[in-house]
Amino acid sequence: MQMPAPDPHVLARKPELVARLRAVLPRDAVIDDPAETRAYECDALTAYRCPPLCAVLPASTAEVAAVLEICHAMDVPVVPRGSGTSLAGGALPTGDCVILGVARMNAVLETDYDNRFIRVQTGRTNLSVTGAVEAEGFFYAPDPSSQLACAIAGNIAMNSGGAHCLKYGVTTNNLMGVTMVTMAGEVLEIGGPWMDPGGLDLLGVICGSEGQLGVVTEAVLRILPKPEGARPVLMGFASNEVAGACVRDIIEAGVLPVAIEFMDRPCIRATEAFAGAGYPDCEALLIVEVEGSDDEIAEQLEVILAIARRHDPVALRESRSADESARIWLGRKSAFGAMGQINDYMCLDGTIPVSALPEVLHRIGEMSKHYGLEVANVFHAGDGNMHPLILFDANRPGDLETCEAMGAEILKLCVEVGGCLTGEHGVGIEKRDLMNVQYDPVDLEAQMAVKDVFDPKWLLNPAKVFPLGASAGRREGSRAAQ
Amino acid sequence: MGPANETELAELIRGANGPLDLRGGGTRVAWRPVRGEVVSTAGLSGVHLYEPGALTLVVGAGTPVAEVERVLAEKGQRLAFEPMDARKLMGTDGVPTIGGLIAANVSGPRRVQAGAARDVLLGVRFVDGAGQVVKNGGRVMKNVTGYDLVKLMAGSFGTLGVLTEVALKVMAVPQAEATLVARGLGTAEALTTLRAALATPFDVSGAAHAGFGGGETLLRVEGMAGSVAYRAERLRAGLCAGWDLVEGAESAALWRAVRDVAALAGSGEAVWRISTVPGRAAGLTAALAAGGLGHRALYDWGGGLIWLGVPAEGDGGAAAIRAAVQAAGGHATLVRAPEAIHDRVPMFQPQAAGIERLAAGLRARFDPKGILNPGLMGGRTREVAA
Numbered sequence: 001m002q003m004p005a006p007d008p009h010v011l012a013r014k015p016e017l018v019a020r021l022r023a024v025l026p027r028d029a030v031i032d033d034p035a036e037t038r039a040y041e042c043d044a045l046t047a048y049r050c051p052p053l054c055a056v057l058p059a060s061t062a063e064v065a066a067v068l069e070i071c072h073a074m075d076v077p078v079v080p081r082g083s084g085t086s087l088a089g090g091a092l093p094t095g096d097c098v099i100l101g102v103a104r105m106n107a108v109l110e111t112d113y114d115n116r117f118i119r120v121q122t123g124r125t126n127l128s129v130t131g132a133v134e135a136e137g138f139f140y141a142p143d144p145s146s147q148l149a150c151a152i153a154g155n156i157a158m159n160s161g162g163a164h165c166l167k168y169g170v171t172t173n174n175l176m177g178v179t180m181v182t183m184a185g186e187v188l189e190i191g192g193p194w195m196d197p198g199g200l201d202l203l204g205v206i207c208g209s210e211g212q213l214g215v216v217t218e219a220v221l222r223i224l225p226k227p228e229g230a231r232p233v234l235m236g237f238a239s240n241e242v243a244g245a246c247v248r249d250i251i252e253a254g255v256l257p258v259a260i261e262f263m264d265r266p267c268i269r270a271t272e273a274f275a276g277a278g279y280p281d282c283e284a285l286l287i288v289e290v291e292g293s294d295d296e297i298a299e300q301l302e303v304i305l306a307i308a309r310r311h312d313p314v315a316l317r318e319s320r321s322a323d324e325s326a327r328i329w330l331g332r333k334s335a336f337g338a339m340g341q342i343n344d345y346m347c348l349d350g351t352i353p354v355s356a357l358p359e360v361l362h363r364i365g366e367m368s369k370h371y372g373l374e375v376a377n378v379f380h381a382g383d384g385n386m387h388p389l390i391l392f393d394a395n396r397p398g399d400l401e402t403c404e405a406m407g408a409e410i411l412k413l414c415v416e417v418g419g420c421l422t423g424e425h426g427v428g429i430e431k432r433d434l435m436n437v438q439y440d441p442v443d444l445e446a447q448m449a450v451k452d453v454f455d456p457k458w459l460l461n462p463a464k465v466f467p468l469g470a471s472a473g474r475r476e477g478s479r480a481a482q
Numbered sequence: 483m484g485p486a487n488e489t490e491l492a493e494l495i496r497g498a499n500g501p502l503d504l505r506g507g508g509t510r511v512a513w514r515p516v517r518g519e520v521v522s523t524a525g526l527s528g529v530h531l532y533e534p535g536a537l538t539l540v541v542g543a544g545t546p547v548a549e550v551e552r553v554l555a556e557k558g559q560r561l562a563f564e565p566m567d568a569r570k571l572m573g574t575d576g577v578p579t580i581g582g583l584i585a586a587n588v589s590g591p592r593r594v595q596a597g598a599a600r601d602v603l604l605g606v607r608f609v610d611g612a613g614q615v616v617k618n619g620g621r622v623m624k625n626v627t628g629y630d631l632v633k634l635m636a637g638s639f640g641t642l643g644v645l646t647e648v649a650l651k652v653m654a655v656p657q658a659e660a661t662l663v664a665r666g667l668g669t670a671e672a673l674t675t676l677r678a679a680l681a682t683p684f685d686v687s688g689a690a691h692a693g694f695g696g697g698e699t700l701l702r703v704e705g706m707a708g709s710v711a712y713r714a715e716r717l718r719a720g721l722c723a724g725w726d727l728v729e730g731a732e733s734a735a736l737w738r739a740v741r742d743v744a745a746l747a748g749s750g751e752a753v754w755r756i757s758t759v760p761g762r763a764a765g766l767t768a769a770l771a772a773g774g775l776g777h778r779a780l781y782d783w784g785g786g787l788i789w790l791g792v793p794a795e796g797d798g799g800a801a802a803i804r805a806a807v808q809a810a811g812g813h814a815t816l817v818r819a820p821e822a823i824h825d826r827v828p829m830f831q832p833q834a835a836g837i838e839r840l841a842a843g844l845r846a847r848f849d850p851k852g853i854l855n856p857g858l859m860g861g862r863t864r865e866v867a868a
Contacts, residue, residue: 115677115761159630169601170624170626192759193759194757195598196598196637197813198833200637200845207633225680225683249535252557252654254559296705296712300706351622354533383624384622385624420620422627423624423625446618446848447629447631449844450847
């Protein structure tokens, strides 16, 4: 993975930069000792590492503005960082950048149950947003797997999803407003606790812009009343095709489960060995969860189970208690941990039209044979968001490269069948150079034009999202101006 | 002019040097600050892809909304955001198009539960102001590949580009619906109850109140038959004790009237659409009345959306309304007014300088010739534009 060479002019001015940052931040909020900056050398895409020039940990919007103003004046690239859980390298530093971590900004600023919103600083973790409102019977809907650790800042940057977005949508559908600092240090209030923007939907394009348009320091999030109850049902099928057809029929029947999760045989076996959730040994497994009162759940499950029975399930297990529900979810929730136990793995994130599922799984199987690497599939079937896990051995020379080549081919396949490169993890550096597969140059130009407007010098997280070749002129333009 | 396809539209825009007045069916926004040559997208019509099992529909932007609804209804599905038919309110008689809906981000009563038009928009194709065809998003539910220009295009009223194709997430029509109805409640009391109902787990999909004419207060639940009966009963056992229950077609008719703002149709008033913090809606309209603004108010989204009819004189209440909304939070759009008022009042709420600078920057990049509905957004009036 190629990253731009650090700018020698910036490296040479490190002492001046650090002095100016120290003048506006508390002493312990500027980290420049190479032994300590190492802590920020990567995110959850650990195959790539590079310590930053320095890291700052501002505690307020005003401090963020002060930092950005300095970096803007000195033409220093800034890489914003939430909790560093990006699987796409969204927070990977370059050697000449300042890492701007929002971890110290984790306060709840306002909760308003009457108007159903919460305003938080964006360093707050996803799960602790729900934690702040659940005593009153509310929750924050987007639930990425990393929700215990991941920050709202990163959720907004990547427009994170989760298992329950079939019903509740992703971050952009639950974000009402932000306080954002531009690269030039200007503080903007965009949106608020009301519906829809009064002009262009800037909030809509900021969400998912991977920290390239501004640093979001505060967010107004929609909170929802918790459903009365939820219950999963587990179904095993003899083939991926049949499981795919069952998903289609459930959706077509007009029932809207909150989640439909899919696991294939390699994934079932691995998680079973790891977690012992008692899953049936079958080709494909679905977990379908519905919500409501007991009677409402029963009403929905009656329809869903009738559909499942038409597809000759090899197993059909309805939860009858909280304990049984937990056991049904146990394997799914341990899937990534189970894979990590056996092997190194690369987790992909393409989305496909649900109808293409059998074909895509079949072709992934063929690629697996061709490349000699095993693949386990676990994914959000209701919305077509796949998570193929390619297993490899990081200690075997060439394995990572083979794995990356196969990953690229799978993502190209997702685009070919009408889907996209990434459903919820983001482009980062991981899929940056595949953007040309999904978009023509004119499409990428339109996206880059947005960054030109928000960050004319291209200093915010500049080497991400767009193929390096496509963004080179813009990134180097700001340096040439020096 | 009416280009027959995307290529013709792109050629037309590449060759254009003067202002263009871009329209779907021309049913929603009658006024333009700069008169331009009318370009209709009605020729870009047709269903390109429909997968009921994936809840996905891809259509040409000029496809009539009625045609979209007919195609979906055949498979028991619909547009969940419940778009209004603006013709009666606006006194227009064109054919509403799906592209027009999206360009105006039009969402009806179900917005509180199912999201806005922008929330179900999965992908777009559009022609920018330089005549280039651009695509963004796709046809799958989850897609974070690159910037979300899809959201940016929704509600941009043609000022960043002309939509040629839209991909939408559609939803199943539920088995049943029921509406609880109360009469004679004061606005503050009615809205407090509606907000409380929206905070229950009973999945309320409509919460409206009419502040005049005997003032009905409405709460809707939809879903499977048993579930609807259960939730309506729970609400009537608590928050909505003594409210009437209306079901099926009768319930649907009530919500069509709310959706289309029927109570303000045909009056000579200027009409404002205000988005605000629901809990501040009653205070906002009360303060306007105390300040001497005679008005009639309809509330939707539990108070988050206010339709205000005011006497069509002077500035149509613009100064008072915009100041009150600024203070409460939100924004006010002048939806309907005589030319004399439109010409001196910007249609959209003026925004903070920093935000307006970004918006103007985006318009300049996407429409370098300044020909796409020029001046419609960005706070210009005809007086300023002229």
